[in-house]
Amino acid sequence: MALLLVSFEHVTVRHLNRVLFPDLSLRVEPGRHLALVGPSGAGKSALLAALAGQLLLTGGAATYPGLAAAAHQRHPADPLASWRQVVSLVGPRAPFRARPGGSELYYQQRFEATAAEVPTVREYLAATPPAPGVAWTYARVVARLRLEQLQDQPLIQLSNGETKRLRLAKALLRNPLLLLLDNPLAGLDAASRVNFGALLAEVAAAGATVVLATAPAEIPALITHVVELAGGKIRHLRPAADYVPPAPPTPSLPNEAALRALWPPAPPAFTTLVKLENVTVRYGERLILDKLNWEIKPGERWALLGPNGAGKSTVLSLLNGDNPQAYSQKITLFDRRRGTGESIWAIKRRIGYASPELLQYFPGQPTCLQVVASGFADTLGPGRPTPTQLAEARQWLAVLHLAEHAAQPLRQAPASVQRLCLVARALVKNPPLLLLDEPGQGLDAAQQPYFRAVLDVICALSPVALVYVSHHAADIPGSVTRVLELPFNPAPPTRDLAQPPR
Template sequence: MKESFVSIQDLTLTHQHKSVLKDLNWTINTGEQYVLFGESGSGKTSLAKIISGQLCAIGELKVNFDNNSHLPAEVLFVESWYQFKNLEGVANFYYQQRYTSQQAKDTLTVHAELVSYGKEKGLHLDQVEPILEALNFASFASSQLIELSSGEHKKLQLVKALWLKPQLLIIDQPYTGLDAASRKNLNLLLDEVSEDGVQLILISNDTELPTSINRFAEIKDGKIGMSHAKAATSVSVEKDLKEIPDFLKESPLYSSEEIVKMVDVNISYGEKQVLKKINWVVKAGEKWLLQGHNGSGKSTLLSLVNGDHPQSYANELYLFGNRRGSGESIWDIKQHIGLISPEFHWYFDASATVWQSIASGFYDTVGLFQQLPYSKSQQVDELVDYFGLTGNKNELLTSLPLGKQRLVLLARTIIKNPELLILDEPCQGLDQQQTQHFNQLVDELCSNGMTLIYVGHFESQLPTCIEKRILLEKGEVKVVESLNTQTRHCEARSNLV
């Protein structure tokens, strides 16, 4: 009888006195290509870390590598977030550093990172070129790691994994931050490596998968069970929302009718021009969708709006009625804004509790460093209750499942009832039900007249309140348009970006 490729018996994992995996059993045979799914916090990532040797657990685990295979006898786990380091080996960055070119020189370029990885793994550089082209990543060779967006970091992880071609490749949320074209090409690349003998475990709730996927497994109540493909898709169900807190029913106090005004804005890094003659006006109360392929300039555009980009002073940029550089500080600007972005989430204070994380939104800090007056403490308590986080309020933010972490950050962004809410791919990594619930909350919270800029690739995964769209392509404005129900429906079917 042929030995199974992966054998797991009676695997048990407890985290912070909570049972995550309970006597889990799983057998993976040669040639089986899996999608692993389950609710947020069910233990998917923990199981992947156990299989790859990054996490210890009680039980028996055996990976039977093929000694006759030309592929490396290795389990490679691609995490949902890539933790890079600077040239001195330090990984402690703050998210504004991405836009400061002088500090960006502290990190390797993409090319240097690939050269280092190839040398470490004994790989040839010429073999990585087709992968870079397929994922539209070749043009980023000279970019510093700290300059990359979340989607671009994901591509770098995937490039290295597909280049290595280990015998077992586990990818956590493979499509996170990728545009439609990149997702399609990634599936083709995954099919290619599977034909070459790589076995896949994709941790994903997505429905557009490689054709090589032939098995589906679900973690539920700490155990794993086999499933049919149809069961891997979440059923769309709207949740009943609690009544919104009174202090958020009032319209924000607007300081200007124009929230953002850009006139022929240009941003360059050396010879590389990232934004070219951007003209854009966002008026109070408008709900905008910002779209574009990976590398189109979306994150840089938002960094101007959020006050983080140093080149804003060299451009004609007006925020909340004042020209940038007229004497206001970055903190003056942030008082008007509530923000969620993948980078901000990554660099958030790991020592903050749920309550502290929400309260920090009053002061635009990444943790709470002062005591709140009674009135503000009451508002935090109201939001904790509104978002269903009462049982978690004293827990560390980082200890929560991803879906709840995003709810905490949403609560943090709206605690001061800001004039402008910037949500940069806020549902990245969430499943269908979590995304729908999150956007349902956004619709409710923005009903008081709050201005919204929302970044999302899929038209079918957006708040219904979106009314206008700006599309970037290679740093230029390609489309500015008003959206109606019919337009949204057509674009939802095309999913162009």
């Protein structure tokens, strides 16, 4: 009989001074693939981290017989061989580091990176040589995760979906016996999501057991058992065939009076918010945008669509003043041509921006309240908000049902709370233009419709223009009526949602 991979018997899981699971019992058996489901804050990410050995376990008994045996079998001459060597965790945050001294990368390097500063995809993967005689080789993970054309690309210039594929490739290079995945489908385009189920089947065929945190509606076919979590406890563990996803909760409605007070009606201050004329962007030999034309007027609400790597985040960086290639392009922002003397900060004052990449490089020490208030000055840190600004930031937290997290450090909050805090940071200054890159990623079944309703009320109350990026049609708010769809190369068409493409 195969050994248990992991056995937790009545353990307490802690992080710093917090108890995350007061009495956790769980067994992970070979070939018993688990999906962790539950509302935001239920403990899905914490359970994955506990299984990976990243959290403190006290009391009870935690043993790893199958993992330890496999580690010693692979490394028989190493007296320090550990069960951790056969476990891979792909968590919510990419642990990328720059070359010199191994320091952390920062957000602006995404647009300023050079080969001397930032490792390439090839270097990142080569740092994890595969074990001899195992299934997942460098050539196989590069081909299977569609990374061939990205091998010489600096890590920080990858799209959100490309980063997801890269981190999964690195995890597979360890040839894990236990693969832990935190919300693996978030940020992947439709083609990658379809491919994911087949990839998991290959992972299992190579001998790995999979445990993943996911939405109830996105449980892969490989999964054999579903673990339902709530409030730091395992409520149910049942065969996947017996699991019935809960009915969506009745959406709550935002407080329109509170939103009207936070975003008082005002006439448009500009005629043209955005105008791109034949904009072309390259990184080395890689063509990202090819002669893109696009115009955004006040009150227009756009969905920006396209596969991973099509250039959606690049377009937003041109609008948000982050990308230096904007100066060599014909771009008008807020009735003024770029490069005619306006500062980046003057542009940013008029834009509310949130994205997975911004969250990735946002400092984790500030509290959720400080993060929201930092939107007034567009700082990546606590800044020095006034008492009035802090009061308004608290009101936005309340509107988004995040008031209880105000004093919590950003990185200790649930992933969905972190994302909504960055959205509140984008909203707090009432900008004429909102750029929201996959803002609904990782939100649970109650948070998703409520968040869309908040955006729809704001759009109804004001002439704010909205650019909304998503790989899921169901995530897009009802107030969005226009689409810009980016393919990989040809100039993209624009169309109204009410009009079918020709």
